[in-house]
Amino acid sequence: MQRDVNQDLAREFGLSAEEYGRVLSIMGRPPSLTELGIFSVMWSEHCSYKSSRVWLKQLPTKAPWVIHGPGENAGVVDIGEGLAAIFKMESHNHPSFIEPYQGAATGVGGILRDVFTMGARPIANLNALRFGSPETTVTRRVVDGVVRGIGGYGNCVGVPTVGGEINFHPAYDGNPLVNAMTVGIARTDRIFLSAAAGVGNPVVYVGSKTGRDGIHGATMASAEFGADAEEKRPTVQVGDPFIEKLLIEACLELMETDAIIAIQDMGAAGLTSSAVEMAGKGGVGIALDLDAVPQRETGMSAYEMMLSESQERMLMVLRPDRQDAARAIFEKWELDFAVIGHLTDTGRITIRHQGVTEADIPLAPLADQAPLYHRPTAETDKPAILNPARVEDRVGLTGALLRLIACPDLCSRAWVWDQYDSTVGGQTVKRPGAADAAVVKIEGHAMALALTTDCTPRYCAADAEAGGAQAVAEAWRNITATGARPLAITDNMNFGNPEKPEIMGQFAAAIRGMAAACTALDFPVVSGNVSLYNETNGRAILPTPAIGGLGVIEDAAKAVGYALPPWLDVVLLGATKGWLGQSLWLREIAGREEGAPPPVDLKAEKQVGDFVRTQILAGTIRACHDVSDGGIMIAVAEMALAGKAGVRLSTGPRDIPGHAFWFGEDQGRYIVAVADGAGFIRAAEAAGIAAMKLGTSGGRDLTLPDGGTISLTMLAEAHARFFPEWMEKGA
Amino acid sequence: MKAIVRVMLKNGVLDPQGKAIEHALATLGFQGVEDVRAGKIIELSLAETDPERARASAEEMARRLLANTVIESFTVELAG
Amino acid sequence: MKAIVRVMLKNGVLDPQGKAIEHALATLGFQGVEDVRAGKIIELSLAETDPERARASAEEMARRLLANTVIESFTVELAG
Amino acid sequence: MKAGIVVFPGINRERDMAIALTAASGARPRMIWHQERDLAGLDLVVLPGGFSHGDYLRCGAMAARAPVMEAVRDFAARGGYVLGVCNGFQILTEAGLLPGALLRNASLRFLSMDCHLRVERTDTAFAGHYQKHAVFRAPMAHGDGNYFADAATLDRLEGEGLVGFRYAMPDGAITPEANRNGSQRNIAGIYSANLRVLGLMPHPEDLVDPLMGGTDGKPIFDALAATFAPRSRAA
Numbered sequence A: 001m002q003r004d005v006n007q008d009l010a011r012e013f014g015l016s017a018e019e020y021g022r023v024l025s026i027m028g029r030p031p032s033l034t035e036l037g038i039f040s041v042m043w044s045e046h047c048s049y050k051s052s053r054v055w056l057k058q059l060p061t062k063a064p065w066v067i068h069g070p071g072e073n074a075g076v077v078d079i080g081e082g083l084a085a086i087f088k089m090e091s092h093n094h095p096s097f098i099e100p101y102q103g104a105a106t107g108v109g110g111i112l113r114d115v116f117t118m119g120a121r122p123i124a125n126l127n128a129l130r131f132g133s134p135e136t137t138v139t140r141r142v143v144d145g146v147v148r149g150i151g152g153y154g155n156c157v158g159v160p161t162v163g164g165e166i167n168f169h170p171a172y173d174g175n176p177l178v179n180a181m182t183v184g185i186a187r188t189d190r191i192f193l194s195a196a197a198g199v200g201n202p203v204v205y206v207g208s209k210t211g212r213d214g215i216h217g218a219t220m221a222s223a224e225f226g227a228d229a230e231e232k233r234p235t236v237q238v239g240d241p242f243i244e245k246l247l248i249e250a251c252l253e254l255m256e257t258d259a260i261i262a263i264q265d266m267g268a269a270g271l272t273s274s275a276v277e278m279a280g281k282g283g284v285g286i287a288l289d290l291d292a293v294p295q296r297e298t299g300m301s302a303y304e305m306m307l308s309e310s311q312e313r314m315l316m317v318l319r320p321d322r323q324d325a326a327r328a329i330f331e332k333w334e335l336d337f338a339v340i341g342h343l344t345d346t347g348r349i350t351i352r353h354q355g356v357t358e359a360d361i362p363l364a365p366l367a368d369q370a371p372l373y374h375r376p377t378a379e380t381d382k383p384a385i386l387n388p389a390r391v392e393d394r395v396g397l398t399g400a401l402l403r404l405i406a407c408p409d410l411c412s413r414a415w416v417w418d419q420y421d422s423t424v425g426g427q428t429v430k431r432p433g434a435a436d437a438a439v440v441k442i443e444g445h446a447m448a449l450a451l452t453t454d455c456t457p458r459y460c461a462a463d464a465e466a467g468g469a470q471a472v473a474e475a476w477r478n479i480t481a482t483g484a485r486p487l488a489i490t491d492n493m494n495f496g497n498p499e500k501p502e503i504m505g506q507f508a509a510a511i512r513g514m515a516a517a518c519t520a521l522d523f524p525v526v527s528g529n530v531s532l533y534n535e536t537n538g539r540a541i542l543p544t545p546a547i548g549g550l551g552v553i554e555d556a557a558k559a560v561g562y563a564l565p566p567w568l569d570v571v572l573l574g575a576t577k578g579w580l581g582q583s584l585w586l587r588e589i590a591g592r593e594e595g596a597p598p599p600v601d602l603k604a605e606k607q608v609g610d611f612v613r614t615q616i617l618a619g620t621i622r623a624c625h626d627v628s629d630g631g632i633m634i635a636v637a638e639m640a641l642a643g644k645a646g647v648r649l650s651t652g653p654r655d656i657p658g659h660a661f662w663f664g665e666d667q668g669r670y671i672v673a674v675a676d677g678a679g680f681i682r683a684a685e686a687a688g689i690a691a692m693k694l695g696t697s698g699g700r701d702l703t704l705p706d707g708g709t710i711s712l713t714m715l716a717e718a719h720a721r722f723f724p725e726w727m728e729k730g731a
Numbered sequence B, C: 001m002k003a004i005v006r007v008m009l010k011n012g013v014l015d016p017q018g019k020a021i022e023h024a025l026a027t028l029g030f031q032g033v034e035d036v037r038a039g040k041i042i043e044l045s046l047a048e049t050d051p052e053r054a055r056a057s058a059e060e061m062a063r064r065l066l067a068n069t070v071i072e073s074f075t076v077e078l079a080g
Numbered sequence D: 001m002k003a004g005i006v007v008f009p010g011i012n013r014e015r016d017m018a019i020a021l022t023a024a025s026g027a028r029p030r031m032i033w034h035q036e037r038d039l040a041g042l043d044l045v046v047l048p049g050g051f052s053h054g055d056y057l058r059c060g061a062m063a064a065r066a067p068v069m070e071a072v073r074d075f076a077a078r079g080g081y082v083l084g085v086c087n088g089f090q091i092l093t094e095a096g097l098l099p100g101a102l103l104r105n106a107s108l109r110f111l112s113m114d115c116h117l118r119v120e121r122t123d124t125a126f127a128g129h130y131q132k133h134a135v136f137r138a139p140m141a142h143g144d145g146n147y148f149a150d151a152a153t154l155d156r157l158e159g160e161g162l163v164g165f166r167y168a169m170p171d172g173a174i175t176p177e178a179n180r181n182g183s184q185r186n187i188a189g190i191y192s193a194n195l196r197v198l199g200l201m202p203h204p205e206d207l208v209d210p211l212m213g214g215t216d217g218k219p220i221f222d223a224l225a226a227t228f229a230p231r232s233r234a235a
């Protein structure tokens, strides 16, 4: 590539005139092409968080059990018995639209590396997916490719995919969201960080060879999609899960030794960001010799090598006396191992290629003078509360249940998770579809982790603050519903173009809501990711702050799922007003998307949840399901289907319209199955918690309070139909 | 008329399968294998008897379904 | 020397991929597709310059690794 | 029981298998790297599930040509016991230790779900702890489990009683509906002629603990442990 480096080129690379001015002042001369490339990716939205940083700071990140919060490759929490859980969520939205299979697959690969780079063996994957309208063939193609890609990668590396979520909404047409989460386990005394140290120490490259993959992927992920999306296609990267598996095993083997001083995966912006970040964090300089980089293609320039996003690569700083032992491990696993440079005391990154210095940049200003924007915000007015009495029910309970249980947002996702290996590792206690959070045991210990991802974008669109709080609360609730203690979250902030004040307003409000919920629930943020510019032709996605939650249960045998056993009392915990605003009933049955979303009463949330958890651990609760999308009726139906036990429901309270009571989406509620309903309700009420008996389980039918009866078989068919019929339609 | 569509990864796109085969051949003791690329082949039996039209329609099928033109390129060959 | 190894499922072995493509093509509105068979293609770049020997060695690779002769048959073609 | 688990690059269920074998026999299996050739002293060699060499080209094709497989072939020829599960089954067919091949699932999709298996014979070292025609649950997790062999081979397998396990409905009925991957004659597992080599597609090793949803797969490992118990006690 022979191009003059000037402001025009800088603009093509995504740098504003002001930003390019800063480059000139830092360098004191026009940058070389390679230098410009390095500035442009390091200062891209994706790597610099220039629009979001000021807001992310407001998130609570501390708790006694937090070992490493945001700032490392992944968050680290102490789970007891000398072990740490290491986890993070990351988006691969744009690549997954361009090439769904590879986009999703490499998304999984990337987040796995963020976790094992810290010394953890990955034990579970989850994914939070949002797709456009199911009416279009494009959506079908994207869903098919994304699901195959997640499975193709996760199944092959042998990490079970145990959970996730899927929503559909036309706002994601042309801009699906693929957020992947990985959870790993390490010993608390063997956690690996990325800060380089020791002038003279070797910088080692391991993994796959470098090709011209995804050059400028990081800046692509930070630019809005336009009609020219087609032309950006060659930046697609192809993943190789087999190499990733070898890399996991080789890195974990090396981590048993004391060879590693610092280690960092090569993620977005590849060699550039890993080298810059390792040296920058350690306050040292770094000198790279690109001739030593293992290359898959011939004639690659320094610019191309520094910006390549070839997958399955890691950068390490090793103790020089352990270099040969390290090499032997990687050679055993048949992976490339190359010393490509060393640490210096210059505070600069210097890049040499074929005898020429291609880049020489001072690291401190590259980081410190990175742009930081306080972009203007304009918050959207909060919608009025919808009075349920003003919404007529024309369908009745039975009709509404059959339609809702079959709709794309509520139907069974078995078609999806049946393509994900959820049992590999032999530790999956609660697989997909068994509990509100997946439960994965720690091998050799009695304890297990409870894992979930949550967000209700339609709530966030109506009121981003309430929606942000709700997403955190729902994650907390889902973990609680298994009996586990919620510990911390990772988040993935998916929003539109931050240069638009209303989008920044959504972002700010969502952060506010999340922060309030995290604080109230003692549920800090330990890692996360921001994905902006999720727009197609100027139209933004719904604001989607996806939350990945993690909890721990000391005795995995005490965890409960939501499969309903027969012949028990079915009890509702938590207060119900009949909140129809932004409910799925309102959208799917009444055809209206309006009103304020249900507020979360954080104090009540904690009180009810703590009660539920105590009762699960005491063995009183035999099955538990939180009430979310679709309200009580859908929650009961899901419990009945999972447990293959019918339910006879009693009449609801008189002061709430039937459809509002059964399908309203008031927050902070759980449905539990207990042997002695009356005694349980007394105990709940004594603890100041609203409780009422909904009915009794048993038999083969769901009997509704209006007298309607639906057989479980019929309910199951309605629930299962959508995905297989939709997906097997053909091309 | 038979049309044979050959679909290969575009140059520069990582070909994990080709790499793995190359490696396996070396392990088996085969020498002098400098590069391996793996692809797909799809044999279409078409009712069409006119070569021009058969080719055009096979190309259309490749573009719309058989090849993922984001990362793959294809060629069409007619036979018998 | 380039050797191109084409591996196809033997007649009589069910080819679900071919069937799926056939079905998908019909769904897309392509008419007159009577049969579809899917196979693999492996392009070998060989150091060998003698065509006879190149072919022989590619055939040997196909027999020993590239094709599973329980279910697949192969052909070798030389190019460039 | 002295068991060895062969570790090919890309294998991922070796830990699951080790848990099941250890639970049944009390002894930790030995992990055998794919380039080793020494199987001395082993009662049982296990080829576990996963994606050996990425399963590129064909599942199990490259692993079947690894140095350790020559040793496994000798081991089997001398009457040694070999269990290949999932990728292990694919490797055994690719290596010619068992007849037939495992093709892409008929649905062309990866299948991860519980299936039911009917035990076709119980007079083997693997199945001795099941009742004849017992039906048990096992997770499956594969993209290529569609068992294929030509008609003559299938007839021979049936005739010699070498079909060990079939996909069945929970009540034992052998139906197309139970046969999710499209295998010929619902075949999920087959034996070698001497009944000492078993290839099985689903994963009994992932269902050996009530915590993970059941112990349906445990009898296989208990039976193996019992077969070799006297010897290990003597040792």
Ligand SMILES: Nc1ncnc2c1ncn2[C@@H]1O[C@H](COP(=O)(O)OP(=O)(O)O)[C@@H](O)[C@H]1O
Residues within 6 Å of the ligand: A046, A047, A056, A059, A069, A070, A071, A072, A073, A074, A075, A088, A090, A114, A267, A268, A491, A492, A493, A525, A526, A527, A528, A529, A530
């Ligand atoms: N929305 C967020 N909330 C909390 N932490 C975040 C968020 N976004 C990013 N982070 C943190 O910022 C750091 C950099 O993230 P990222 O650039 O995604 O890392 P990597 O390059 O390792 O993938 C990480 O520690 C990450 O956890």
Ligand SMILES: [Mg+2]
Residues within 6 Å of the ligand: A073, A113, A114, A264, A265, A267
């Ligand atoms: Mg990282």
